[in-house]
Amino acid sequence: MFENMSHLALQHYWFILVSLLGGFLVFLLFVQGGQTLIYSIGKTKRERDILVNSLGHKYPLTFTTLVTFGAGFFAAFPLFYATSFGGAYWVWILILLCFVLQPIGYRFRSYTDNLFGEKTYEMFLIITGLLGTILLGTAVATFFTGSKFEIVNNHAGTISSVWRGGARGLELAFDFTRYATFINLSLGLAVFCLARILGALYFINNVSDDGIVQKAARMVKIMAVPFLVFFLFFLINILLKDGFAYNEAGVIAMEPYKYFRNLIEMPLVGLFLLAGVVLVLAGIGLGAFVRSAKGIWLAGAGTILTVFALFLTAGLNNTAFYPAYGEFLQHSLHIQNSSSSFYTLVAMSYASLITPLVIAYVWYAWREMNKKKIDDKEIDAKDENRY
Amino acid sequence: MEHVDFSLVDWSRLQFAVTAMYHWIFVSLTLGLAVIVAVMHTLYVRTNNEEWKNLTKFWMILFGVNLALGVASGIILEFQFGTNWSNYSWFVGDVFGAPLAIEGFMAFFLKAAFFAVMFFGWNRVSKGFHLLSTWLVAGSACISALWILIANAWMQYPVGMQFNPDLARNEMIDFWAVILSPVAITKFFHSVSAGFVTGGVVVVGISSWYLLKNRHKELARKSILVGASVGLFGLAVVMISGHFSAVHVGQKQPMKLAAIEGLFEGQEGAPFSVVAFSRSTNNPERPYELEMRGLKIPNLLSFMATNSFTGFVPGIVDLIEGNKERGIMSAYERARRGRVAQTALRELREARDTDPEEHARLRALFNDEVWLSEYFAHFGYGFFYDENPDVFRQNIARLVPNVPLNYWSFRIMIGLGFLFIFVLGLFGWWAYKDKLDGNKKLFYRLALICIPLVYISTQAGWVVAEVGRQPWVVQDLMPTFAGVTSEMSVGAVQTTLLVFAVLLSALFVAALKIMFAQIKKGPKEG
Numbered sequence: 001m002f003e004n005m006s007h008l009a010l011q012h013y014w015f016i017l018v019s020l021l022g023g024f025l026v027f028l029l030f031v032q033g034g035q036t037l038i039y040s041i042g043k044t045k046r047e048r049d050i051l052v053n054s055l056g057h058k059y060p061l062t063f064t065t066l067v068t069f070g071a072g073f074f075a076a077f078p079l080f081y082a083t084s085f086g087g088a089y090w091v092w093i094l095i096l097l098c099f100v101l102q103p104i105g106y107r108f109r110s111y112t113d114n115l116f117g118e119k120t121y122e123m124f125l126i127i128t129g130l131l132g133t134i135l136l137g138t139a140v141a142t143f144f145t146g147s148k149f150e151i152v153n154n155h156a157g158t159i160s161s162v163w164r165g166g167a168r169g170l171e172l173a174f175d176f177t178r179y180a181t182f183i184n185l186s187l188g189l190a191v192f193c194l195a196r197i198l199g200a201l202y203f204i205n206n207v208s209d210d211g212i213v214q215k216a217a218r219m220v221k222i223m224a225v226p227f228l229v230f231f232l233f234f235l236i237n238i239l240l241k242d243g244f245a246y247n248e249a250g251v252i253a254m255e256p257y258k259y260f261r262n263l264i265e266m267p268l269v270g271l272f273l274l275a276g277v278v279l280v281l282a283g284i285g286l287g288a289f290v291r292s293a294k295g296i297w298l299a300g301a302g303t304i305l306t307v308f309a310l311f312l313t314a315g316l317n318n319t320a321f322y323p324a325y326g327e328f329l330q331h332s333l334h335i336q337n338s339s340s341s342f343y344t345l346v347a348m349s350y351a352s353l354i355t356p357l358v359i360a361y362v363w364y365a366w367r368e369m370n371k372k373k374i375d376d377k378e379i380d381a382k383d384e385n386r387y
Numbered sequence: 388m389e390h391v392d393f394s395l396v397d398w399s400r401l402q403f404a405v406t407a408m409y410h411w412i413f414v415s416l417t418l419g420l421a422v423i424v425a426v427m428h429t430l431y432v433r434t435n436n437e438e439w440k441n442l443t444k445f446w447m448i449l450f451g452v453n454l455a456l457g458v459a460s461g462i463i464l465e466f467q468f469g470t471n472w473s474n475y476s477w478f479v480g481d482v483f484g485a486p487l488a489i490e491g492f493m494a495f496f497l498k499a500a501f502f503a504v505m506f507f508g509w510n511r512v513s514k515g516f517h518l519l520s521t522w523l524v525a526g527s528a529c530i531s532a533l534w535i536l537i538a539n540a541w542m543q544y545p546v547g548m549q550f551n552p553d554l555a556r557n558e559m560i561d562f563w564a565v566i567l568s569p570v571a572i573t574k575f576f577h578s579v580s581a582g583f584v585t586g587g588v589v590v591v592g593i594s595s596w597y598l599l600k601n602r603h604k605e606l607a608r609k610s611i612l613v614g615a616s617v618g619l620f621g622l623a624v625v626m627i628s629g630h631f632s633a634v635h636v637g638q639k640q641p642m643k644l645a646a647i648e649g650l651f652e653g654q655e656g657a658p659f660s661v662v663a664f665s666r667s668t669n670n671p672e673r674p675y676e677l678e679m680r681g682l683k684i685p686n687l688l689s690f691m692a693t694n695s696f697t698g699f700v701p702g703i704v705d706l707i708e709g710n711k712e713r714g715i716m717s718a719y720e721r722a723r724r725g726r727v728a729q730t731a732l733r734e735l736r737e738a739r740d741t742d743p744e745e746h747a748r749l750r751a752l753f754n755d756e757v758w759l760s761e762y763f764a765h766f767g768y769g770f771f772y773d774e775n776p777d778v779f780r781q782n783i784a785r786l787v788p789n790v791p792l793n794y795w796s797f798r799i800m801i802g803l804g805f806l807f808i809f810v811l812g813l814f815g816w817w818a819y820k821d822k823l824d825g826n827k828k829l830f831y832r833l834a835l836i837c838i839p840l841v842y843i844s845t846q847a848g849w850v851v852a853e854v855g856r857q858p859w860v861v862q863d864l865m866p867t868f869a870g871v872t873s874e875m876s877v878g879a880v881q882t883t884l885l886v887f888a889v890l891l892s893a894l895f896v897a898a899l900k901i902m903f904a905q906i907k908k909g910p911k912e913g
Contacts, residue, residue: 057507060458060499067462068491074469075488078480078556085469086476086872093883096466097890100459104894107455113904115897152873156770157732159555160474160873168879340481341551341558351489358496365500365520368512386507 002349010345011335012316014076017352019311021069022140023304026191028062029136030202030296031055033195035105035129038122041203041215046379048122049110054206054374055199056106056387061362066099075348079151079338080322083161084139087149088169091139098132101125106387129199130192137191138173138184143314144238144259145180146325146332147172164328183241186234193227194280194303201287201296208373213291220288220295239263244323244332252320252332262317269312276306395877396868399471402884406463407853408846409891413457415845418532418579419586419617420450421525426613428521432514442606443521445910446590451506452898460891471880475860475870482548482559483538486566490534497527532579540571542861543852544639550763552735552753557864570639573631574852580624581845587618588807588834588841591814593906595834598823606910608818615815622808630691636855637692637700640862643855644692645703646788647797649679653701653710659687662798665790674784675703703787718768718783725769728762767864788857796847796854803844810837
């Protein structure tokens, strides 16, 4: 089946698959967002226990999706993995640290003899939620704004990617002499606000406690405004800016309104983006004003569609998804020059056929566990295995 | 050899080693404990005996603490392939990335979906679905290990790939050869069963502590019965797979075997060295020359490595200086030929845009089977070549892994394995016959001491596998120093190493404290 596809078609298939994973990852960042709310919404220890246990049932999914997202990129686009991870070293290390702290925060928090005290582990969760979301968003924004790196030939004939950004990735978030930094940060902050909104919507859905639900609905309202400001700033900027296009010969050039044109030239992607934004807004409205448990599903589906569409805009239609700017423009990475071989993509495509099964059993396990909402009784049970 | 910042290479290696060693501490117990918990859970569902439920919940606590740390340390390793070893990621990512991605799809999601059901499903889902979830989590740990060990085995014995000179990287051409590589199969069984042994020894050791304290006697007996059974099963698989592993090392990584044995000169009917002390001869012409004195068992090494008591096992000197009689090419010659291949590759890339004729001539070389086997097969050795004979000699000496470290690690691993056979066999028998009485305090203490020893043993096994592979990151194909991220600052690596080491150590201590407290509290009675 996959053998009959062209290499280019497989490259598209894998970029679409990884983009979809990216969409699910950002949706599942509701766990991270929820973690930053445990003190804003959880005013008492009991409330915090309820919130942490509610999120604790789902955090492995977020964690796993991140790992698979990274591994998918590694396997399908290894030159991107080598360039970005080896180059933007500090950004990825900080994201990594956030995800290292997360499982520990959950597992160790509730034990009385946990050495550092409950608050320390709660801080782990808050740091993970705060930094993890902002940095991930900032890193993804560079798909549109570019980084500074070059691909060099070594004496032994091998190839290396060498980072030319001065601060090993930190410049992407802190070099305020470059306008692109504001675009990068705006996406980071939009992802952070969205994760908090999704976290609050998840609490409305999963927790059986009127006080918590009320505070969560209020939080959705509070975060909606900054989210829209940051997201619109990012969206308007990328739609108006020049994009990194490549032609059949692989020559990279800056093309005016490239990302806007991508949405027009790929109408389905444009539709996904539009539908995604509408669904996110509808989810916010349902959660904030009706306190409906369905808010998370609408906003979640909207998040997946929006992020999916943004990734596709960055990487399809002859667009370099990991651009190098300035004098290194020609070193930009696109799906054709950074991908794995035809054979590897075919082999992995067969492995990817397991995806529907994965989605089915994740959905089934989720449904079984969500039949009963988290409530006081569960927290009072004093089970040693609870979070 | 191009200018290599060995300081950067060594710090990057240390960072990976520290993370991997911590990871293996938690993962080895997780693998074994997952199965032990699943067996206990099954016994609860089958018998409806609340004692099995209490035991399941108790051991699940220790499993959960270890799993959290295993997951946390594991993600660092995956990131490090990109952050610290980006040249490696590009050179072999086409082959190496696939198992990691498939691990995510197949194992991680399985674990993530059913982990919550396993821990919190007692009053939320049916008994049958809950038990299935526990087994799926245990199974996912093994599937995860399978794909990681396939990737690791490929680094020890690269198969199923072809070099693409246009992109200067290795590409997969046979997926089945990669996943069904004999080294991968052996490695999977050896490592996972070592995890079963770890789980068994830890469960027996902790249960013995209860017997010493005269607490939870029946629960301890039940735990010992399950723990010793799983551990003994693991030991049987460890021994069988260990033999095959030695044969594979002899065939595919002869230098590793020579280092493990401290075998300087190859011989037929080579003896196995039980205990020996090595001494460097300080010969400047042969910096790798050493003398070994100690107790040896005749012909055993030949049997271990070749399945024949009279088989020839090459020594360090045969592999470095060559042995015409045995058809072994010297490392010096391999390095010269490897450099020829590297030069051809470099010139090919340079000629791509400037000289089509030269490019076509050089490109044809990479399709010439004879040239490929005579020159390109030694590509990795080309990194060690140098025009200066003295530097060349020093470079070639780097092809010998650390002999004392490999030698002693191997013996510690095997020696402790025999101790565990004795301890688990004895305790399993006593638990089966219900003879775990108060007269066996010395043995209970021995079982308790075995807990740190089993970790020393599994760590030693890891050292043999990974330090023995040095100086290669991919055997004979890419030296470790060539895989490190280009132009990375040593300070950045030192800083992150310090952060990871402090963080993992602090969390390790916290985990120990939690586990000790839970063990002290003990399983619920009745």
